[in-house]
Amino acid sequence: MAFLLWITGLAGSGKTTIAKKVYSKMKKKHPASVFLDGDDFRSIMQDELGFDLKDRKKNAWRIARLCSFLTSQGVNVVCSTMSLYREIHTYNRKHNKKYYEVFIDVDMQELIKRNKKGLYSLAIKGEMKNVTGIDLPFDKPQGAVVFKNNNLKEVKLNAEKIYQLIK
């Protein structure tokens, strides 16, 4: 039975990095698998959806629906996306026979320090709007396995732990 592995966290927490690792390992054992990253999904869609709460939720719904569609066809999905909304998590749990949820929980202090794109510092100064975790709310997933802070040294180990979740 196909599963959905949902790897979530705020921007810059390291979702994509870790999901790629898990996926490349998993792919060998489960060939019928796809990797769906939130950035890739946005660039495939290329439409007018913006980044306020309403549009972000709409985008999250699309991702969730696509994932459950794929698992219902027998395709395993590793999905790294923010989409941090309770209704999405509930939907995932209900519509995928096997659902694994991982939350990469990095403190805001640490995210600002990593500060990949200057996103958070601009948002804090008020120069950038619609940044999840600053001026937009999000829900931590309730049933997720949590990886706290995900330090650079731990990435490999964490990827291994995530891989072990899949039964």
Next chain:
Amino acid sequence: MTKKPRKYLLISPREPSGATWLINCFLELGIKTYRRQDPDWMWQKQEDGSCVLNPEENILRKWLPILSAEKVFLFKDDIEVQWTHEWPVKGYSSLPVIYFIRDPRDSIYSRYKRESPKISFADFLDIPDAATLLHKIDNWVLFNLYWLQRKNLKVFRFEDYKNDANNTLNSILEYIKFVPDPDKFKKAIDGSTSDKARESENEYRKINNSDSQVINRAGAVSEWKKILDREDKKVIDKIEIKSEKLLTYFGYEVRGLVSVEKDIVIYPNVSILPFFSQIEFSPEDVFQNENKRSSTLSYLSVFTKTINKKWLNECGMLPFEIDILLNNLLVFFQLIQDKKKYDKILLLKSKHNQTEDKNSITLNLKRYVHSVVKKIIKKINP
């Protein structure tokens, strides 16, 4: 839906006019600036709200140094600028226009140097524009005359940017009501110099060594005064005579030259050219103060007589441009029912199609697929 940003058009003739300087500045300042109608084609949205350049548009790195310096872009959400060399065709938005212009005696010559065809400057100008079928000088003149019909348009000059970049950028930003962050403003000026552009072009060419066309040449003001070749000088004079009114309007020096050739000021009966049926202004609007002369399109006949397969190889045009030119000539000769010339072009076209660049086809196809995907998404997401 997110609040709609206010939008502007950045228009410049297709001759090198220095608008890339401004585009680079805009991108440095966080203004989402894009070509073609669709911002989402060039700028791919990331999940967190940032954007990355569509790899299909990598060629723009040749022009825009910031694209090599930065990978990820955080754009302001309240302003967008579309840049284009298109004419004011019907249905084109009525957005306010930033009009960026350069002395045609420099810009047309610069285009000749850039495309470096194996033909003389004079012959180069005699190649009709692929889209409009106008002679190159007329094309420049009419492009301006048409755009200047627009009420919500403000002219900015390349020469002023060269003279004082700070001041020019400031007045453009004022026009689009954009208040820059002072540090970013300085970074925009420093990061958009011709030296920076040349550097990034060289970097680009190291990786893409099949691409030999040099974009960033001298970029100087009043270069035309230094042209020594006698024949080329004559052509420069011809440009000046044909565009004198506009030169004066834009505040460029004119020398009061007098035409020796008769018929040198051509105001073609453009309405018979198929292209002009798509323009938002009618020729009557544009030429109301000019002497109307008809059938001044004889250059098209002369041109059609001279071209052949060898010419196609040496004219310096890209294969897809030749394709457009030949197609438009076909339409034109069909319209005026000149069967002989029609047949000649048809024959040339069949020869040309055998050598056509496959790359440009795939890219157009990709762009087409992209627009179809968008339409489908719109359908399933009311």
